[in-house]
Amino acid sequence: MSQFWSDIVHKLTPYVPGEQPKLENLVKLNTNENPYGPSPKVIEALKLEAADSLRLYPDPNSDALKVAIAKVHQLNVNQVFVGNGSDEVLAHVFQALLKHSRPLLFPDITYSFYPVYCGLYDIEYQTIPLAEDFTFNVEDYQQPNGGIIFPNPNAPTGIPLALVDIESLLKKNTQSVVVIDEAYVDFGTDSAVSLINTYPNLLVVHTLSKARSLAGLRVGYALGHADLIEALIRVKDSFNSYPIDRFASAGAIAAMQDVAYFEETCRKVITTREVLIQNLTQLGFEVLPSGANFIFAKHNAKHGAEISAALREKSIIVRHFKMPSRISDYMRITIGTNAQTEQLVKALKEILNTSVVSLKA
Ligand SMILES: Cc1ncc(COP(=O)(O)O)c(C=O)c1O
Numbered sequence: 001m002s003q004f005w006s007d008i009v010h011k012l013t014p015y016v017p018g019e020q021p022k023l024e025n026l027v028k029l030n031t032n033e034n035p036y037g038p039s040p041k042v043i044e045a046l047k048l049e050a051a052d053s054l055r056l057y058p059d060p061n062s063d064a065l066k067v068a069i070a071k072v073h074q075l076n077v078n079q080v081f082v083g084n085g086s087d088e089v090l091a092h093v094f095q096a097l098l099k100h101s102r103p104l105l106f107p108d109i110t111y112s113f114y115p116v117y118c119g120l121y122d123i124e125y126q127t128i129p130l131a132e133d134f135t136f137n138v139e140d141y142q143q144p145n146g147g148i149i150f151p152n153p154n155a156p157t158g159i160p161l162a163l164v165d166i167e168s169l170l171k172k173n174t175q176s177v178v179v180i181d182e183a184y185v186d187f188g189t190d191s192a193v194s195l196i197n198t199y200p201n202l203l204v205v206h207t208l209s210k211a212r213s214l215a216g217l218r219v220g221y222a223l224g225h226a227d228l229i230e231a232l233i234r235v236k237d238s239f240n241s242y243p244i245d246r247f248a249s250a251g252a253i254a255a256m257q258d259v260a261y262f263e264e265t266c267r268k269v270i271t272t273r274e275v276l277i278q279n280l281t282q283l284g285f286e287v288l289p290s291g292a293n294f295i296f297a298k299h300n301a302k303h304g305a306e307i308s309a310a311l312r313e314k315s316i317i318v319r320h321f322k323m324p325s326r327i328s329d330y331m332r333i334t335i336g337t338n339a340q341t342e343q344l345v346k347a348l349k350e351i352l353n354t355s356v357v358s359l360k361a
Contacts, residue, residue, distance in 0.1 A: 008120070015116040018319055027316040027343055029334040032184070032294050034213035036268065036337070038251070039261040042214065045254035049247050060237075062244045068256040069221055073193050078226040081233060082252075084243040086183060086207035086220025089232070091117055092239070093149075093203065093222060096231040097177045099123045100146030107136060109327055111155045111181060130154075134288060136161050138169040148173060151181040153189045153291040156321065156332040160189035160291030170199045177228065179203045186211035186266050187273070187335075189291035193223055200225040210293055211266050212255040219244065219252040269293050273335045279345045283352055298329040302352065307331060310351040316344055 002010070018031035066080040073080075083089035094117040098104045106114050108127040118125045128140045134157045141148055148169070153160040170178055182204055185191045193204050203224035209215035222232060236243065244252070255262070273295060277287045280297055287297040298304055308320040308331050319332040336344070 008122070012119055013116065015113045019317065021317065023315075025315060027336060027340045029336050029340065029344065030317045030319040030332075031215075032210060032292075032332075032334045033215050034210060034265065034269070034293065035335070035340060036213055036265045038213040038217075039255055039258040041254045041258045041261070042251045045250040046247055049250040054246060058242050058244060058246045058249055060241045062249055065219075065244060065249050065252050065256075068253045069223075072256050072259070073223055075193070075196065075223055076226070079196065079223055079229060081222040081224075081229045081236070082244055083220050083222075083236065084240075084248070085209065085218040086181070086205050087113060088218075088243060089205055089220040089222050090114075090179075090181065091120070092232050092235045093179055093205065094118065094123060095121045096235040097203065097228060098147040098149065098179070100176070102144050102146035102176070104147045104149065105141055105143070105145045106149045107154065109134065109154070109157065109325070111151050111183075114149060130157075134159055136165075138165050138172075141169060142172055145173070145176050147176045147179065149179040149181065151183060152192070153184050153187075155184065155292070156294070156319070156327070156330075157288050157296045158184070158290035158292040158294055158332075159288055163190040163192065163195075166192050167195060170195065170202055174199075174201060177201050177203055179205060181205045183207045184210055184292035184294070186262070187291060187293045188270050196224055200227065203228050208252055208255055212252075212262055213265065214251060214255055217248050217251050219248050269335050272338055272341050275338075276333070276335065276341050276345070279341075280348070283345070283348055294332050294334045296327075296330050296332050298331070299352070304329045304331045307348070307351060311344070311347055314347045314350075316347055 062082045065082055066077045069080050070077045081089065083092060099121055103124045103126040105126055105128055108129045131137055136150065136154060178201055180192045182191055192202060196202055196204065203222055205222045207220040273290060277295060280287050284300045285297040287295050299307060304320050308318050311318055321327055
């Protein structure tokens with residue numbers, strides 16, 4: 001029945017999200033969720049929201065949530081935009097701020113939703129190769145462009161970019177919007193939010209799916225100059241008046257307010273990450289430096305595809321990117337609890353000891 005499709009649909013290559021398996025008792029380390037669950041205060045707030053008021057639409061402007069977010073980041077409310085997950089926020093950013101006559105620039109290895117949005121909104125883009133060691137060189141972005149976007153820390157590598165480098169990029173790139181997707185920033189990377197009041201072309205995107213453990217609630221936000229936020233609001237109000245439902249608003253406010261829980265769980269994830277890196281290194285993995293709640297690693301003798309398939313046999317799922325490229329030997333492993341990490345390391349020891357036949361040629 002595809003004769004009924006709009007032209008653009010024929011050309012789309014949709015994003016493929018990490019698997020959400022229906023099986024129980026899996027150690028799920030494939031989509032960078034938080035192993036600790038949201039703050040107990042979030043659960044209390046959600047229970048209170050299950051009430052008669054659900055018959056009413058939520059606040060279309062999500063004012064109370066914006067106030068809570070602005071307070072955490074010490075910004076004004078008109079510097080905050082909220083959406084249904086940062087994926088929706090990013091979609092609006094692409095449409096509202098990144099579609100110009102010059103190409104949008106982003107790294108060749110990065111969040112794979114970016115080219116998908118470009119396809120959806122017909123945005124011309126150019127990928128800039130990361131260095132051999134997967135680091136990001138700001139000098140490579142000194143060229144005419146219609147915008148720049150990248151995650152910090154980058155995904156799926158996890159490598160953080162220092163704030164001085166971001167500031168040097170912003171100093172040289174004043175004529176287009178620079179979007180920094182800080183989905184994983186709270187796990188040990190410096191945030192660029194502190195630069196927002198100095199650079200009116202800087203937009204920083206955050207999510208509550210990772211450090212605040214609310215992937216299931218779908219809340220994300222953007223922070224930047226009020227003029228950039230106004231563009232996003234215009235697109236949002238031409239798309240969906242109520243992207244944040246009553247539960248999402250109540251839960252997200254409680255999560256933003258419980259700073260102590262947020263800091264404690266982030267610290268735990270970072271500590272476990274460092275232990276995992278040590279263990280993997282001893283097992284012959286090369287692990288890229290990570291400022292995220294995941295690590296990107298390859299083994300010195302066995303392919304990533306093979307190891308991830310063997311882990312799956314042992315009910316542990318990690319993410320392996322199949323496309324033929326310089327990352328095809330790597331696996332992206334989400335940081336779980338200490339117990340999950342021990343299970344992972346034990347499974348890897350078994351897998352790596354049992355196969356000599358499959359060693360790389
Ligand atoms: C770099 C990056 N940005 C944005 C997102 C989207 O997060 P969400 O839509 O859950 O807020 C993800 C999700 O994994 C991500 O990896």
